[in-house]
Amino acid sequence: MKKAGIIMIIGSLLLLGLFKFPLWNIMLGAPQYPDPLGMNIYIEGIKGVQEFDLQNIDGLNHYIGMKTIPKAEEMWEFSLFPKVIIGMVILGVIIGLLGYFEKVSYKYFLGWFLLMSVLGVLGMYDFNNWLIDYGSNLDPHAIIKVTNSDGTPMSYKPPLLGFQKLLNFDVTSLPHTGGYLMFLGMLLTLVAFWLGRKVSLKQLNNTPNKALN
Amino acid sequence: MKKFLNISIGFLIIAFAFTSCNNGESSKSNSALSTNAAEKVYIAPGEHDSHYAFISGGYSGNLTVYGLPSGRMFKEIPVFSQFPTNGYGYSEETKAMLETSYGFIPWDDSHHPDISQTNGKLDGRWIFINGNNTPRIARISLTTFETEEIIEVPNSAGNHSSSFITENTEYVVAGTRFSVPIPQKDMPIKDYKGNFKGALSFISVDPEHGHMDIKFQVLMPGFNYDLSHPGRGKSHGWFFFTTYNTEEANTLLEVNASQNDKDFIAAINWKKIEEYVNNGGGTMMPANYAHNVYNETTHTATSTIKKEVRVVNPAEIPGAVYLLPTPKSPHGCDVDPTGEYIVGNGKLSANLTVHSFTKMLKAIENKRFDGDAYGIPILKFEDVLAGSVEQPGLGPLHTEFDGKGNAYTTFFISSEVVKWKLGTWEVIDRKPTYYSVGHLTIPGGNSREPFGKYMFAMNKITKDRYLPVGPEMEHSAQLYDISGDKMELLLDFPTHGEPHYAAAIPAEIIKNNSKKIYKLSENEHPNKATSDADTKVIRNGKDVHIYMTMIRSHFSPDNIEGIKVGDKVFFHITNLEQDFDVPHGFAMIGANNAELLISPGQTRTLIWEPKQVGVWPFYCTDFCSALHQEMQGYVRVSPATSTLPLSWSLGE
Ligand SMILES: [Cu+2]
Numbered sequence: 001m002k003k004a005g006i007i008m009i010i011g012s013l014l015l016l017g018l019f020k021f022p023l024w025n026i027m028l029g030a031p032q033y034p035d036p037l038g039m040n041i042y043i044e045g046i047k048g049v050q051e052f053d054l055q056n057i058d059g060l061n062h063y064i065g066m067k068t069i070p071k072a073e074e075m076w077e078f079s080l081f082p083k084v085i086i087g088m089v090i091l092g093v094i095i096g097l098l099g100y101f102e103k104v105s106y107k108y109f110l111g112w113f114l115l116m117s118v119l120g121v122l123g124m125y126d127f128n129n130w131l132i133d134y135g136s137n138l139d140p141h142a143i144i145k146v147t148n149s150d151g152t153p154m155s156y157k158p159p160l161l162g163f164q165k166l167l168n169f170d171v172t173s174l175p176h177t178g179g180y181l182m183f184l185g186m187l188l189t190l191v192a193f194w195l196g197r198k199v200s201l202k203q204l205n206n207t208p209n210k211a212l213n
Numbered sequence: 214m215k216k217f218l219n220i221s222i223g224f225l226i227i228a229f230a231f232t233s234c235n236n237g238e239s240s241k242s243n244s245a246l247s248t249n250a251a252e253k254v255y256i257a258p259g260e261h262d263s264h265y266a267f268i269s270g271g272y273s274g275n276l277t278v279y280g281l282p283s284g285r286m287f288k289e290i291p292v293f294s295q296f297p298t299n300g301y302g303y304s305e306e307t308k309a310m311l312e313t314s315y316g317f318i319p320w321d322d323s324h325h326p327d328i329s330q331t332n333g334k335l336d337g338r339w340i341f342i343n344g345n346n347t348p349r350i351a352r353i354s355l356t357t358f359e360t361e362e363i364i365e366v367p368n369s370a371g372n373h374s375s376s377f378i379t380e381n382t383e384y385v386v387a388g389t390r391f392s393v394p395i396p397q398k399d400m401p402i403k404d405y406k407g408n409f410k411g412a413l414s415f416i417s418v419d420p421e422h423g424h425m426d427i428k429f430q431v432l433m434p435g436f437n438y439d440l441s442h443p444g445r446g447k448s449h450g451w452f453f454f455t456t457y458n459t460e461e462a463n464t465l466l467e468v469n470a471s472q473n474d475k476d477f478i479a480a481i482n483w484k485k486i487e488e489y490v491n492n493g494g495g496t497m498m499p500a501n502y503a504h505n506v507y508n509e510t511t512h513t514a515t516s517t518i519k520k521e522v523r524v525v526n527p528a529e530i531p532g533a534v535y536l537l538p539t540p541k542s543p544h545g546c547d548v549d550p551t552g553e554y555i556v557g558n559g560k561l562s563a564n565l566t567v568h569s570f571t572k573m574l575k576a577i578e579n580k581r582f583d584g585d586a587y588g589i590p591i592l593k594f595e596d597v598l599a600g601s602v603e604q605p606g607l608g609p610l611h612t613e614f615d616g617k618g619n620a621y622t623t624f625f626i627s628s629e630v631v632k633w634k635l636g637t638w639e640v641i642d643r644k645p646t647y648y649s650v651g652h653l654t655i656p657g658g659n660s661r662e663p664f665g666k667y668m669f670a671m672n673k674i675t676k677d678r679y680l681p682v683g684p685e686m687e688h689s690a691q692l693y694d695i696s697g698d699k700m701e702l703l704l705d706f707p708t709h710g711e712p713h714y715a716a717a718i719p720a721e722i723i724k725n726n727s728k729k730i731y732k733l734s735e736n737e738h739p740n741k742a743t744s745d746a747d748t749k750v751i752r753n754g755k756d757v758h759i760y761m762t763m764i765r766s767h768f769s770p771d772n773i774e775g776i777k778v779g780d781k782v783f784f785h786i787t788n789l790e791q792d793f794d795v796p797h798g799f800a801m802i803g804a805n806n807a808e809l810l811i812s813p814g815q816t817r818t819l820i821w822e823p824k825q826v827g828v829w830p831f832y833c834t835d836f837c838s839a840l841h842q843e844m845q846g847y848v849r850v851s852p853a854t855s856t857l858p859l860s861w862s863l864g865e
Binding site: 035051052055056059063143144 | 730764765790791792793839840
């Protein structure tokens with residue numbers, strides 16, 4: 001259990017990367033933007049990849065009536081997410097430590113992983129909702145109005161994950177360093193669970209023999 | 214009778230020159246077609262050239278930026294001329310750049326660009342260029358590609374042997390072509406001889422900011438100082454100037470200044486003079502010259518008139534100046550990359566003369582003098598001669614070096630470039646040019662490390678090379694590959710103005726430093742408006758100041774009322790864009806000066822004096838976005854007696 005506890009602690013600590021590196025990245029390239037414009041989504045707010053990218057994205061988006069990219073204080077998510085992450089790191093480290101001293105069962109590792117997964121899915125769901133609103137809740141006085149073939153207004157929602165063409169822009173949406181560190185951390189807690197389970201099963205196998213003696 | 218004889222000699226020389234040029238290889242050659250030249254200059258769409266070439270615009274007063282090997286023109290940088298394309302010299306911020314002691318001079322004849330150096334290598338920070346007519350030196354930033362500073366040179370006339378720089382950009386020189394009375398005065402022209410002087414100005418360059426200051430002027434005998442080059446390597450600390458008219462003639466110079474068999478190369482030990490000056494040597498002399506500096510954060514130029522200049526008499530500084538006899542009115546004065554050889558191209562000489570720096574020092578040490586000129590020792594020709602290239606062509610002008618021990622000299626009369634070897638003086642190759650070549654450039658030519666892949670020749674006459682466009686054609690440049698033993702003509706390309714001389718540099722040295730925008734947060738223009746909240750209109754007597762912003766695709770404000778006939782309206786406009794290559798234009802109907810082109814983050818001011826009652830439009834001239842046509846506004850102009858208050862609005 002010692003090894004499993006250490007891995008659990010390392011896994012949880014990797015989430016701290018989210019305070020330094022972006023969770024997600026959306027790049028917008030177009031013929032007149034050979035250096036694509038980009039936004040990095042941190043758990044504490046959205047920043048441009050280059051210094052003036054957000055301003056330039058907003059400048060372009062006003063033609064189609066999109067809202068400006070929200071500042072950190074304009075979305076409750078950006079004050080809640082850091083707290084949730086810190087909470088999960090502390091929880092994970094405590095579970096890891098208790099596991100290390102064999103005070104709790106390896107099953108808590110799985111429990112942490114499942115909780116983190118549920119929170120992650122909720123986060124993605126929220127993020128997707130925001131993208132939908134950002135891409136389709138357009139100013140009715142927009143200068144350029146593009147409709148789908150069925151007459152409904154076109155949505156400019158960037159993809160949650162992957163690549164999509166939006167008018168003249170090629171939009172790519174992928175996890176970034178912080179996100180990858182989080183996934184790796186979560187994977188490690190799963191490894192910790194598996195290792196803990198293996199050790200514990202071995203102990204279980206040994207115990208009856210001892211009892212027989 | 215004597216005059217007649219002189220004229221006949223003159224005609225004879227010219228006749229000889231022009232008949233000779235019909236011999237040999239002057240027939241038009243299309244040898245480029247037989248090679249893969251097209252492939253060697255082809256830059257696929259979206260790809261970048263490997264070199265920048267900065268070609269002087271001559272009488273356009275500009276500097277044009279080209280790519281090599283494609284020969285594509287990228288930019289025209291206004292330096293000494295007003296430029297309607299972006300309002301340089303017309304906008305309130307840039308007018309000061311063209312101030313001189315003679316007042317506002319909106320043109321010049323820009324000749325010799327030279328790129329700044331550190332330890333003898335091109336560092337790509339600045340490029341300097343001279344204004345020939347109203348003596349001036351300009352410094353252009355190679356991050357913004359804008360003219361940042363212009364200093365006028367007093368006591369000078371025909372600022373031709375400029376603007377060459379020393380190997381750590383300690384000095385940029387401004388040598389006068391014409392000698393004049395110093396100080397200027399009303400005197401008979403026929404008394405020229407012995408009374409006129411030639412000022413060679415050493416302008417120090419601040420290593421940090423590049424700011425220029427005339428450190429001293431050497432008042433030389435009244436010859437014509439034609440071209441110059443700094444020493445380098447072993448000869449660092451010296452500067453060499455060719456002279457003609459050592460006869461000191463003042464009329465019909467084509468004959469009267471071609472009488473002496475030898476003129477001089479003046480060798481100036483500037484380190485010695487610098488030391489003399491630093492110890493208080495020389496005298497401060499009253500003078501009157503403008504120093505114009507453009508500030509990149511206020512986006513504004515200021516002009517200051519300076520009132521004195523330090524002059525030194527070379528005869529009073531032993532060991533500072535020597536004269537090297539050089540045959541027949543030498544034009545180019547070129548120093549090889551090692552600093553050992555000084556090539557003096559005698560325009561009327563059949564041979565090329567090359568002096569040796571080492572031999573010069575030895576002759577000085579042994580005091581092997583052949584008299585003096587106004588107290589300046591003259592060395593003996595044989596003592597300083599390194600060798601000569603025998604009969605290489607007709608009318609030699611300029612020489613550049615490839616860094617591999619070869620020299621390339623242009624021949625104006627025989628229209629060709631001749632490649633020869635330093636030390637053995639043998640001719641290796643010759644290629645025709647089309648036609649009448651002046652200067653030639655090898656990237657890094659004026660440095661210790663030339664980049665000897667390309668050479669281009671700048672020709673004076675273009676006839677029949679391009680589709681005809683009436684009696685006047687743009688000049689042309691021709692690009693040669695010099696990486697092999699033989700030169701290979703790759704490309705003809707037209708140039709703008711007179712491509713007098715050029716400096717070139719590998720692209721990677723400067724392209725990553727090129728500025729993309731001016732940051733609004735760093736804009737310190739006193740009349741900026743960095744957001745729509747800052748926009749306003751203020752009346753101050755008859756002056757009305759409009760503080761306006763521009764962004765795709767509107768001006769703020771776009772409706773302005775309360776202006777009256779007879780007002781002087783100042784449009785102070787700030788471009789709020791922070792995106793690369795998104796300038797906006799501003800044009801006002803009836804403006805008597807120019808339009809403006811305002812870079813992202815920049816502020817510019819245009820004056821408009823409305824003369825007629827009405828509602829007058831302004832608009833953006835630079836197609837900036839899908840709604841560029843909508844980027845417009847109106848100014849209502851009321852009679853001078855109107856009491857209509859000022860008002861302005863956007864979106865109402
Ligand atoms: Cu515009």
